Amino acid sequence: MRNNRTKRALRDAGQGYLFMSPTLFVLLTFIIGPIIYAIFLSFHKVQLLGGTSYDFVGLENFARLFDDDRARIALWNTAKYVAIVVPTQTFLALVIAATLNAGLKGEKFFRIVYFLPTLTSSAVLTLIFMWMYNQNGLINHFLELIGLPTYNWLADPSVALNAIMIMNIWSTAPFFMVIYLAALQGINESIYEAADLDGANAIQKFFHITVPSLRPVTSFVVIMGLIGTFQLFDQSYIFSGGSGGPNNSTLTVVLLIYQYAFKNLGTMGYAAALAFALAIIILLATLLQRKFSKEEEA
Missing domain, CATH: 1.20.5 (Single alpha-helices involved in coiled-coils or other helix-helix interfaces)
Incomplete structure (x- = not known):
């Protein structure tokens, strides 16, 4: 049996x-x-062109990370990008979702309009914004019209990365807005009714009911945002023509990995070490976010 x-x-x-x-x-x-x-x-020095060869170098590729000035610049640019874009797009997505969930007139129409940027290809979106960021483009014309200073968005190192940030916040916030909209449907309306009886206004209800109730969803949104922003590549590549310019101001870690892997001979192993280090950084950032989000307590 x-x-x-x-x-x-x-x-x-x-x-x-x-x-x-x-x-x-x-x-x-x-x-x-x-x-x-x-x-x-x-862990190897790799030669892929003219005959493939693998020479074991141990931790040499990882040690090189600490002496690479461009790697430090790329990490700083990426960290600054993550630190600004993730909180901004998360808060903006939550505010838009809460506004659309309030039962305003034309709610369905605005849901479609806000979601349209998410449907656009990243490459196409970047080209559109490059046209808008042009020295004589739409954005500078608008700034000039209202009396504000104009910028050389594409060639000024001090604003080039900020231009990419603005574009990505505008294009990714609607995606997370949809996630928040779905989560808002699960909040019990009786909680808001009780708050109304206690005399709470809209802002108080938002920060004391909506935000705490959505804490697990916010944790998910932040984690997805961290992973996506750390992997910024295509916008930076198109904006700079693959160079990370001007003056390395738009150089990100993933773009640097691409340059070492496919543009420099004999540095494929070092590019792999960079990619491995980036994966560790993303993992640590995700674990830290989960620890401080207090998701388990919620």
């Missing part, structure tokens, strides 16, 4: 793995495999 049960269990397990095999194959080939290969490359 026991042998029959064992055979039946093995047969059921075999059938399960058989049905899972396409998914397992994709995971191993396109996710787990490349991760393991990247870790392998990070």
Whole structure:
């Protein structure tokens, strides 16, 4: 009897793995495999052109990170970008969602309008904003019209990264707005009615009822924002033509990884070490965010 049960269990397990095999194959080939290969490359000096060669260098690639001035610049630019964009887009998404959830006239129309930037390709959106940021573009014309100073958005190192920040906040906040809108539907209306009886105004209800009730959702939004912003590449690449300029002001860690991997000979291993270090930074940032969000207590 026991042998029959064992055979039946093995047969059921075999059938399960058989049905899972396409998914397992994709995971191993396109996710787990490349991760393991990247870790392998990070400990080697790799030459891919003119004959592939792997020379083991141990931790040399990681030690080089501390002496690379461009790596420090890229990390600083990325950290500044994350520190500004993530809180701003999260707060903006929450405010817009709460406003749309208040039952205002034309609510459905504004939901569609606000969500439109999310549907636009990132590359196309970047090209549109480059046209708007042009020296004689729409934004400078508007600033000039209302009497404010104009900027050389694309060529001034002091404002180039800020231009990318503005574009990304505008384009990503609507996506998180939809998440908040769905979460707002789950808040019990009786809580707001009780607050009305106590004489609470709209701002008090927002900060003392809405924000605490959405704490787990905010934790998810912030984590997704952290992962996305740390991986900034395409906008920076298009804005600067792949150089990270002007004067390395738009150079990000992922763009630097791309440059070392595909533009410089013999630095593929160092690029893999940079990618591995970035993955560790993202993991640590995510764990810290979860710790300080007090999600478990909520």
